[in-house]
Amino acid sequence: MSVTPQASENAGDRTGLRVAYGGGVYPAEEIARGAAYELFSADEVAGFEWAPRPGSVLPWRRFVHATEVTAVHGAPPPAEEPEAALMMPAHRERGWSQMHQLSQRPDAAGDPVLGAMRASAVVRRGTRMVKILSARQLAGYVRGWLPHGFCYREYDIAHLRTPAATTLLRTDGEVGRDGVEVAYALRWRAADPVDYDVPVGDGHRGLGALPPRDRLGPPVLGTGFVPSSSQLIPEFVTRDFADLPMPANATLLAYPAEGVEVVLYTYQAEQRGWLRMVGPQWRHLLAAVPGLSPDQEYVPTGDAPRSTQLVGTYGGNEYEAVADMPGGFRVLAMTRAARYPVDAVARRLRFAQWRGVPCLVLREEAGWLRLRLRRPDPDAVAVTAAQCHDRGIYEVWAPGAEVTNDEVTHVPYAL
Structure with missing residues (x-):
């Protein structure tokens, strides 16, 4: 019409x-x-x-x-290269409906046509990534949490603009409990494709085997797609379920029932904090966020030890770096004149094992280590008694003396 x-x-x-x-x-x-x-x-x-x-x-x-x-x-010329759309290989017997049905069947994870379609959705340097949040999770990110776990390309979910529409993307297990009429999200630009993984294959098979009592959020199908009766949305996870360094100019967003996008905060990398952007007419959207004053102009994330760090070299010396996409990587410095482009850059994180289970070390307190499972499955969860805090995120405290293979590693990015 x-x-x-x-x-x-x-x-x-x-x-x-x-x-x-x-x-x-x-x-x-x-x-x-x-x-x-x-x-x-x-x-x-x-x-x-x-x-x-x-x-x-x-x-x-x-x-x-x-x-x-x-x-x-009448559309204006694109300001930057568009993301690669999800492409379905031509097939005489399989249309969209059949491919969608396959995407919802864990036993179809090895289907080559489904795999080819999933492989067409890729993350590149600078891709805008999104994680849908509850009010509790928004408070955590304002106070210093880093991007981690299940996430999506903005390109694939841009049409989901209301709280009801984004429900299927929630990862906290609180859907239907909070009663709020607003959805929240964290949006950031990917620093490098190496930071992301697709939850398919042997490395992630254990996620689908976890019973409902041991998980939060929707089940993991193992096909690389979100569980949904009507949407075909590729999902990603941060590699090893690790935290990623917060890039410059990441944003915290709200989506009220009106379907508009409201920018609540933007991340100031040099100041290590969030600058409030929202005007008075939208500050009521922050009323449901625990422990956060809607009138607070700037919220520092604090100086607590971070589980990951971006490091770069310039002039033969190592500095803390920041991803400032689409411009690239630079030295993290308060003064503009010192924000040099780095010659090499890598993500630094800490791996370990406890009771034979591969883990990430998040932080250390009084001889105890906070660990996150890198490959959750029923056996790993049982042997460590790790608790699920978010879809796919299992954490536990362990005595430092019992942890083995504790080492700092670097994930290099190609420049």
Whole structure:
């Protein structure tokens, strides 16, 4: 169904953008640099919802992914290289519906056609990654947590813009308990593809074998896709379930029921803290976040020891570095003149074993080590008594004297 001339003219004055979808052409607004679109209509259309905005004559709207539309008219030239879309190999007997069904079957994890489709979704340097958060998790990231665990490319989930739509991406096991009408998210740019893994294959098979009592969030299918009855979304994990150094200009976001994106905070790498960006009209979105004042302008993350660090060399000396994408890597320095581009860069982290289980060392206190399992499975969880704190994230305290193979390692990035 096409929009009426009056509605089209009104929307055209605002966006100049038209999108062909489902046999109609609609005024639209671009989302995530063309990864998705918000379509508007003056009349009721199947699949659109009633969501009027002040002063608008187009009260019906729908969010669609870029791969669902047939044409885009009036879009500005892309400012940067777009992400690779999920591609389905041509197959006489398998269409989208069949591939979606395969993505939801753990026994289909080895299917070569499904594997080829999953392999088409890749992370590159500078890819915008997103982790959907609860209010409790948002508070943790404001206070110093680092990106870790299950996450998604922004490109693949840009059309999921409301709390209800993002429910399937939650990893905390609290869906339906918090009762809030807002979803939160952390968004950052990937420093390097080596930091990410796809939860398929032998290395992650144990996740799918964990019983519901021992996990949080939805089950891990082992196909590399999110469990969903209607979405086909590739999922990623940070490699070894490790924390990643927080890149410069990462953002904490809110998605209220209106479907708009609200930037709450942006990360200031040199100051090691979050600068509040949200205006007074949206600060009520922070009311549900425990221990956080909506009026606090700047929130430092503190000087607690970090589980990981980005290090670089410049002029033969080693410095703490920061990923500042898309510009690259530089020395972490307060003064602009000292923010030199590094000659080499690597992610530093600490590995160990406890009771024969490979772990990450997160921190050390009074002779005890906080460990996170690198490859969770029923046996590893049982022998360590590790507790699940997030989907795929299992942690436990261990006596330092019992830990073996304790070593600092570096993951180099190619420059």
